Amino acid sequence: MRLYSLRPEPFRELEAWVASYQQVWDARLTRFGAALEKRRTRKKSAAPPAQEKKEDDSDE
Amino acid sequence: MTSKPTVRVERKYEGPVDDLWWLWTTKEGFESWWGPEGFRVQVNKLDLRVGGALDYDMIASDPQQIAWMKQNNMPVSHGTHGKFVEIVPMKRLGLSHMIDFIPGVEPYANTMVVEFVPEGKMVKMVVTVEEHSTPEWTQRAIAGFESQLTKVPGILAKRRGTQ
Secondary structure (H helix, E strand, O other), X not given: OOOOXXXXXXXXXXXXXXXXXXXHHHHHHHHHHHHHHHHHHHHXXXXXXXXXXXXXXXXX | OOOOOEEEXXXXXXXXXXXXXXXXXXXXXXXXXXXXXXXXXXXXXXXXXXXXXXXXXXXXOOHHHHHHHHHOOOOOEEEEEEEEEEEEOOOEEEEEEEEOOOOOOOOEEEEEEXXXXXXOOEEEEEEEEEEOOOOHHHHHHHHHHHHHHHHHHHHHHHHHHHO
8 A cells, every 4th residue: 555645835825825815805895894884874964864855966 | 626726705794785786886886995905996997797898997006005016116007907797786796807917927817706695684795706827926836736636536546456
């Protein structure tokens, strides 16, 4: 019976690449959440309160 | 089994899903979050249909980033070309990007799929990115990875033959 082994280095490099890419995406998804929040706030402030009769069609 | 590295990220956001969709599929929405740290994005063309273009400039905006780019002889602004490859409104979006800005590396395409999964008032957004090819500094890793894997069938055959 013969024993074979795999060199771990390429796997480690691949792991490191995936980890760094993951970090880029984590940061991106955090910005996505902030942008979503901003949009929601803007939508709320753009919608005139029900009591107000003033028509606001200045949506950009 | 694939030897292409795939990155999968997911995050839950408060709905409705159309706000999330808007952030991905409009000029204003996309520009508001896409650029990596230290960069801003200016969308030049966004044609939301299968095969439609998503072209934008990625512009270094952080002084440190600008200095680093200059030091490495990289332009501080780069035109990026993308294409919508799948559109299922409010549910699924497929985007393909040409990665052609890495010095010394042949241009290659990378594809990502975004899925929006409603979960009560929340929406789970799942992004799966698969590289069609990899930058030079990971290519060695992949080559090593593949060469190891191509040995496996031979190893198994030998093993069987000896049994």
